[in-house]
Amino acid sequence: MFEKFKKSKKEPGSISEEEIVKGPIPNHIAIIMDGNGRWAKKRSLPRTAGHHEGMKVVKRVTKLASRLGVKALTVYAFSTENWKRPEDEVNFLLKLPEEFMGTFLPELVEENVRVQIMGNKDAIPTHTQKAVDKAVNDTKHNTGMVLNFALNYGGRAEIIEAVNNILVDYQEGNLHNKVDETLFDQYLMSAGLQDPDLLIRTSGEIRLSNFMLWQLAYTEFWFTDVLWPDFKEQHLLEAIQAYQKRGRRFGGI
Ligand code: FPP
Numbered sequence: 577m578f579e580k581f582k583k584s585k586k587e588p589g590s591i592s593e594e595e596i597v598k599g600p601i602p603n604h605i606a607i608i609m610d611g612n613g614r615w616a617k618k619r620s621l622p623r624t625a626g627h628h629e630g631m632k633v634v635k636r637v638t639k640l641a642s643r644l645g646v647k648a649l650t651v652y653a654f655s656t657e658n659w660k661r662p663e664d665e666v667n668f669l670l671k672l673p674e675e676f677m678g679t680f681l682p683e684l685v686e687e688n689v690r691v692q693i694m695g696n697k698d699a700i701p702t703h704t705q706k707a708v709d710k711a712v713n714d715t716k717h718n719t720g721m722v723l724n725f726a727l728n729y730g731g732r733a734e735i736i737e738a739v740n741n742i743l744v745d746y747q748e749g750n751l752h753n754k755v756d757e758t759l760f761d762q763y764l765m766s767a768g769l770q771d772p773d774l775l776i777r778t779s780g781e782i783r784l785s786n787f788m789l790w791q792l793a794y795t796e797f798w799f800t801d802v803l804w805p806d807f808k809e810q811h812l813l814e815a816i817q818a819y820q821k822r823g824r825r826f827g828g829i
Contacts, residue, residue, distance in 0.1 A: 591813040597644060599820035602773035604648040605641060606795070608787055609634070611779025611803030624668040629805035631672050635680055638723055640809045642689055644816070648722040648769050652787050654695070656730030670700055673727065674707040681711050688720030694765035695729035724769060731789035738763035766791055774819045776812075778804045796822050 612626030619625070634651055641649045654669050661669075677691075684691060691711040708727065741763050745751040753759065761767060771791045777783075780801040784792065798815040800807075 590810055591817055593640075593644065593813065596813050596816050596820075599817075601645050602796075602816065602819055603646070604650065604770050604772040605646055605774045605776065605815075606650040606652075606772035606788055606792070607637070608652045608775070608777040608781075608785060609804040609807075610777060610781055612805055614779065615803040615805040623665055626803075626805055627665075627669055627672060631676050633805060633807050634676065636809060637807070637812055638680075638684075638689065638721075639687075640812055642687060642721040646721055648724060648772075650694075650724040650726060650766075650769070650772065650788070652726045652729065652785075654700075654727050654729070655786060656696070656728060656733055657786065667701075670704050673704050673711075673725065677707045677711040681714060684711070684723065685714055685718070688718045689715060690718040690720065690722045691715045692722050692724045692769075693727055694724060694734075695727040696733070697728065700728050722769065724766070726787070729765070729787075731784070731786045734765050735790060737765075760790075764790060771795065774798060774815065776800070776815050778802050778807055794826050 609630055612630045613623040614626070615629065616623050616626030634653075637651075638649060653673065658669060659666060681691075691708070691714075693708050693712060697705055697708070704727075708725070738760060742751065742755060742760075766788065771793070772788065772795045775788075775792055775795045775797045777797070777799050778801075780799070782799055796819050798818050800811060800815070802811055
């Protein structure tokens with residue numbers, strides 16, 4: 577359950593939810609959930625065990641983000657480049673949304689979370705498409721936090737697709753104005769969502785890996801060495817606390 581400001585068992589010096597909600601809460605948090613494979617390797621487990629554990633972390637982070645009043649949470653679940661992985665791992669990763677929705681959807685519905693997907697859905701297996709379509713449909717009237725899955729998503733592919741759709745609309749005579757940033761935003765897969773305020777990447781890697789290249793222009797970045805399956809509520813609070821200390825100027829002074 578997403579009880580309001582549930583008190584976590586605090587370690588000395590740890591950050592409380594009560595403390596965090598006194599400051600500005602990022603409207604949109606995007607997460608590159610990295611390090612599942614290394615987490616599994618350290619335990620002599622198959623890489624898939626790391627992804628499975630990572631899925632559980634998504635549940636915990638979703639609950640906390642929703643409780644804190646975050647408006648949108650985008651998680652990078654499968655990139656357009658992840659097809660290069662061994663077939664078994666790809667199949668496992670593409671089955672995970674089914675398990676996630678199967679076990680967590682009732683809670684998402686109850687807690688007013690709205691599920692969205694961004695990415696090329698056509699290329700993912702039918703069973704996964706069905707599970708995500710059901711989740712999107714069952715939660716479409718929810719008015720709380722948007723949980724946005726980047727699934728078979730790539731930032732460059734998204735931009736190219738937007739440009740091509742603009743060309744089509746232009747050729748069909750449906751576009752009468754010059755393309756500006758506001759219009760371009762509407763052609764992106766993230767249309768309707770504000771740009772992320774905070775990007776989190778786990779596992780010590782400091783790169784974007786083709787994630788939300790347009791949308792992250794003014795986002796605050798927070799990197800941690802923690803591997804995604806080890807990511808705890810405290811880490812999210814830590815990331816938000818760091819965000820609250822940043823001076824965002826958006827190019828101004
Ligand atoms: C990167 O770790 C992670 C991924 C490619 C997949 C992320 C997916 C999840 C966390 C599961 C969430 C899914 C749902 C449906 C909620 P990596 O495998 O590249 O790790 P490594 O760099 O240590 O090898």
